[in-house]
Amino acid sequence: MLSSFNRTVRGLVLAGAALAAAAFAGPALAQSKVAVITPYLAQPGTQFYVEAFQAVAKEKGWDVNVIDTSGDVAAVISRIEDVVNQGVDAIVINVDPAQVTAGLQSAKNANIPVVGMDAGSDPLLATNVTSDGVAMAETTATYVVDRIGAKGNVVMFVFDAFPPVQIRGAKADEIFAANADIKVLDRITPDVSDGGIADSRAKMEAVLAANPASGSISAVWAAWDQPALGALQAIEAAGRQGEGIVITGIDANPQAREEVAKGGNLEATVAQDFTGIGTAAAEAVAKLLAGETIADPVIFVPTKLVTKENAAN
Amino acid sequence: MMALALLRRYGTLIGFVLILAVFWISLPETFMTARNWLNTTQQLSMLMVVAAGMTIVMAMGDFDLSVGSAASLAGIVAGALFIAGYPPAMAVGAALAIGLAGGAINGVLVSVIGILPFIATLATLTIYSGLAFVISGGKTISGKSIPESFGNFAREGLPLGEVGGVALMLPNLTIVAVAVVFLVWVLLEQTTFGRRLYAIGGNIEAAYLSGVPVRRLKLAAFALTGLSAAGAGLMYASRVASANPTQGSGLMLNAIAAVFLGMTMSEQGEPRILATVIGVLILGVLDNGLTQLAVDSYIRQILVGAIIVLAVSAGALGKRGRR
Incomplete structure (x- = not known):
């Protein structure tokens, strides 16, 4: 906070007087300079990463410059080029690396390491710190298997067109297939153009109509929260919430958290540890600044199962 | 009086x-x-191209608010054609044609139907943006769908040799921007077409009565602005090697700001292409320098706005002094 205040002052002074700005702008020599560049600072998740990153940076005494390009991806390339020119010691990005290759290349040419903070994997990144989508799917699919006693009919909501979600569905397929008494009743890809809840609800209503007997559906596994919420609405609208149908989602968005806290059919979802991602990204930067190399192209930060017990946190 | 006049003319510079x-x-x-x-x-190259196009319509005292979404639409059209397997040159040509057509529609709305440019282009802004969303399904077109030659264009340039062990090159995007600025300079400063646009901007009635084909010129001017917006959209798409339905939206306000900054430097407060270039340079240099100085990105936005207000105020005060 203090450093951002200093930066603010520095900026205002610059506007007023050339000489004063010149005097303020010379940073301490030994301090490592790290630039964090994102188009998405306004997103809640990104703010958590950045705050956690700054907390570590403060301890280490880095001079961190957080740059937000307000959704402009080409500007991310421009700002990477600027900080490369300025000679920063490390760069952290939070954007699809495939879209900023031009910037990453200029950093590489200048031997400045770039760390991805939930950015996606790319050979030009020293490493990418993110949540393990496969592990999240494993957590909820295993939860479903345990809750229904490894027996019964399961409805899956998947979205194979989007790779990060596709891998979740594939992991859940694998887990359900390993249980002989679990039958996947339907594998539904909802239309997500309206956000995903409404169409998932309609699809679930059709499944409920096709399976009217109590107990004919044991669980709904959704690859993210929106279809889980849609399925929950369908089950409640059909008056079948008393049948013990277990619903799980992934992402722990606020609406899903609320439903999990109520103790209804939507029993579990998985929260990504945004703070943990920021901290781990800062640790990766610390290693690189110390001259170490990072062997793993991806660093996974553990995720947390959210159930009725901890949903309020 | 003298000092004020000087401040008005050269304050921005x-x-x-x-x-x-x-x-x-x-x-x-x-x-x-x-x-x-x-x-x-x-x-700066993308902003430069949009601002150059904006100068053409602003010479007539008009506006085009749709340039940002026209730029996004052009990128998306090219991306969709890449996916469909068309050769890059064809996709780029089609995207430019869409920009020209979009600009011509603006021109028809403004000149033939007679809607105020602010309202007409505000409406087409939403239409072109919506079209970009429809064509792309709201998704970013990236990765293997984008031909390598298209993505590489923005990364390559004319090698200029080595200075101090660093290889320098004149980037392709810069070359395109300079070429567009040159063409617009020829058009506005060296042709009857350009003179007539300024005549319309000065006094549309007088221009009409003296035989200037106002409607036709307006239509052509808007079409050219749309074409330049599409060009900038393609440059943007090449730079990020992807196309997204909202990626051009930041260009419009910056382009108008750049033209306004430039207008403070001309004799009668009319937009001149070379003054627009200075306006674009001011905005770009501020972004570049303030980033290097590690000034907070939000403070940067405030500073940029404040500098525009300062520049335009100096111009306005100078004008009042003259009266």
């Missing part, structure tokens, strides 16, 4: 020189280098 001086003093090693300037011109 003096401000620009001051900004350069501050950055040069504060960043002695990195700011005033060939590499940084080549970099900055590349970063």
Whole structure:
């Protein structure tokens, strides 16, 4: 906070007087300079990463410059080029690396390491710190298997067109297939153009109509929260919430958290540890600044199962 | 009076020189280098092309608010055609044609139907943006769908040799921007077409009565602005090697700001292409220098706005002094 205040002052002074700005702008020599560049600072998740990153940076005494390009991806390339020119010691990005290759290349040419903070994997990144989508799917699919006693009919909501979600569905397929008494009743890809809840609800209503007997559906596994919420609405609208149908989602968005806290059919979802991602990204930067190399192209930060017990946190 | 007139005419230019001086003093090693300037011109190239196009309609005293979404739409059209397997040259040509057509529609709405440009282009802004969403399904087109040659264009340039062990090149995007500026300069400053646009901007009634084909010229001017917006959209798509339905939206306000900054430098307050270039440079240099000085990105936005207000105020005060 203090450093951002200093930066603010520095900026205002610059506007007023050339000489004063010149005097303020010379940073301490030994301090490592790290630039964090994102188009998405306004997103809640990104703010958590950045705050956690700054907390570590403060301890280490880095001079961190957080740059937000307000959704402009080409500007991310421009700002990477600027900080490369300025000679920063490390760069952290939070954007699809495939879209900023031009910037990453200029950093590489200048031997400045770039760390991805939930950015996606790319050979030009020293490493990418993110949540393990496969592990999240494993957590909820295993939860479903345990809750229904490894027996019964399961409805899956998947979205194979989007790779990060596709891998979740594939992991859940694998887990359900390993249980002989679990039958996947339907594998539904909802239309997500309206956000995903409404169409998932309609699809679930059709499944409920096709399976009217109590107990004919044991669980709904959704690859993210929106279809889980849609399925929950369908089950409640059909008056079948008393049948013990277990619903799980992934992402722990606020609406899903609320439903999990109520103790209804939507029993579990998985929260990504945004703070943990920021901290781990800062640790990766610390290693690189110390001259170490990072062997793993991806660093996974553990995720947390959210159930009725901890949903309020 | 004299001082005020000088301030009005040269205030923005003096401000620009001051900004350069501050950055040069504060960043002695990195700011005033060939590499940084080549970099900055590349970063500015897309804005430069949109602002050059905007200068054409603003010469007539009109506006085009739809340039940002026209730029996004052009990128998306090219992306969709890449996916469909068309050769890059064809996809790029089609995207430019869409821009020209979109601009011509603006021209028809403004000149033939007679809607105020602000309202007509506000409406087409939403239409073109919506079209970009429809064609792309709201998704970003990237990865293997984008031909390598298209993505590489923005990364390559004319090699200029080595300076101090660093290879320098004149980026392709910079070359395109300079070419567009040159063409617009020829069009506005060296042809009857350009003179007539300024005549319309000066007094549309007088221009009409003296035989200037106002409608036809307006239509052509808007079409050219749309074409330049599409060009900028393609440059943007090449730079990020992807196309997204909202990626051009930041260009419109910056382009108008750049033209306004430039207008403070001309004799009668009319937009001139070379003055627009200075306006674009001011905006780009501020972004580049303030980033290097590690000034907070939100403070940067406030500073940029404040500098526009300062420049335009100096112009307005100078004008009042003249009366």
